[in-house]
Amino acid sequence: MTGGRDSHGGPGGPAHPGPLLRARHLTKRFTTRAGGALGRKSVFTAVDSVDFEVFPHETLALVGESGSGKSTTARLVAKLMKPTDGTLEFAGRDVTHARGPDLARFRNEVQVVFQDPFSSLNPRHTVARILTAPLVYQGLPVPGGRRAFAGELMERVGLDPDHMHRYPAQFSGGQAQRIGIARALAVGPKLVICDEAISALDVSVQAQVMDLLVRLQRESGFSYLFIAHDLAVVRRISHRVAVMKQGVIVESGPSAEIFERPRDPYTGALLAAIPRIDPEWDRRRREGAGPGNASTTPSYEELR
Numbered sequence: 001m002t003g004g005r006d007s008h009g010g011p012g013g014p015a016h017p018g019p020l021l022r023a024r025h026l027t028k029r030f031t032t033r034a035g036g037a038l039g040r041k042s043v044f045t046a047v048d049s050v051d052f053e054v055f056p057h058e059t060l061a062l063v064g065e066s067g068s069g070k071s072t073t074a075r076l077v078a079k080l081m082k083p084t085d086g087t088l089e090f091a092g093r094d095v096t097h098a099r100g101p102d103l104a105r106f107r108n109e110v111q112v113v114f115q116d117p118f119s120s121l122n123p124r125h126t127v128a129r130i131l132t133a134p135l136v137y138q139g140l141p142v143p144g145g146r147r148a149f150a151g152e153l154m155e156r157v158g159l160d161p162d163h164m165h166r167y168p169a170q171f172s173g174g175q176a177q178r179i180g181i182a183r184a185l186a187v188g189p190k191l192v193i194c195d196e197a198i199s200a201l202d203v204s205v206q207a208q209v210m211d212l213l214v215r216l217q218r219e220s221g222f223s224y225l226f227i228a229h230d231l232a233v234v235r236r237i238s239h240r241v242a243v244m245k246q247g248v249i250v251e252s253g254p255s256a257e258i259f260e261r262p263r264d265p266y267t268g269a270l271l272a273a274i275p276r277i278d279p280e281w282d283r284r285r286r287e288g289a290g291p292g293n294a295s296t297t298p299s300y301e302e303l304r
């Protein structure tokens with residue numbers, strides 16, 4: 001994803017000398033055995049020599065149909081899974097085989113927000129404990145003390161700090177996802193990977209969480225790798241888009257170009273299947289209340 005149409009500088013993405021994240025020939029093959037341990041071995045390539053970059057302050061969306069390799073790519077980038085081949089560079093460092101303190105540093109700089117907040121938040125811990133845990137477990141000081149720190153994070157994501165002693169089950173799905181986002185922010189990341197982070201939410205709640213994600217990026221300046229199958233969502237928050245099909249990136253470029261002039265028939269098919277958009281959210285965005293660059297972001301009607 002370098003040069004030409006795919007060069008950095010999509011709408012809203014500020015110019016920067018180098019990428020924050022650079023994936024080169026990233027590959028993941030899974031070996032499976034049909035019929036148990038004695039069955040025939042087969043090798044499946046879920047991610048096939050993928051190249052891409054994420055620049056500072058930008059949102060790169062990775063889209064594609066189910067099974068195209070998006071989540072596997074996210075896991076490779078988050079170093080939750082080892083690649084079969086390829087390299088990962090982060091902030092100019094080769095982190096492909098990072099261990100010990102290098103890996104610990106990477107884990108603070110790169111955070112993941114998962115699809116299901118309830119399964120990624122410890123149900124037996126209060127929100128205050130969940131939000132301070134990333135620092136406490138590392139033996140790091142909690143700025144301002146636990147209560148103030150948790151309260152401030154809750155305010156940043158639009159939650160009432162008075163609820164910091166509640167448990168995840170006492171929150172709605174959208175609120176729980178806000179807790180997941182707040183936890184990701186606790187360590188001051190440079191890159192936040194959102195793996196279908198809003199897919200499970202109701203459409204109106206999705207819009208609110210999208211607004212939150214955009215606002216947080218504006219305030220804190222981190223980058224997003226935004227994994228989604230919903231192109232309507234992606235269009236609204238991404239600066240650039242990479243389209244995955246069967247483990248390969250078939251097309252990538254500035255968001256507006258991909259949506260207005262898709263080159264690959266697969267991208268065209270994904271666009272044709274675009275799910276419903278929340279018209280209310282789109283109206284607010286166009287009136288300046290929501291994210292996106294009004295001059296480069298097509299309207300709801302233009303997408304039809």
Ligand SMILES: Nc1ncnc2c1ncn2[C@@H]1O[C@H](COP(=O)(O)OP(=O)(O)OP(=O)(O)O)[C@@H](O)[C@H]1O
Nearest residue numbers: 030032046064065066067068069070071072073229
């Ligand atoms: N641990 C694993 N072992 C074997 N195959 C796997 C494993 N994890 C993923 N796969 C396969 O790799 C392919 C890509 O999966 P992946 O979850 O990355 O796709 P995806 O684009 O994120 O799809 P979805 O949106 O449905 O999660 C799929 O065919 C999946 O079955």
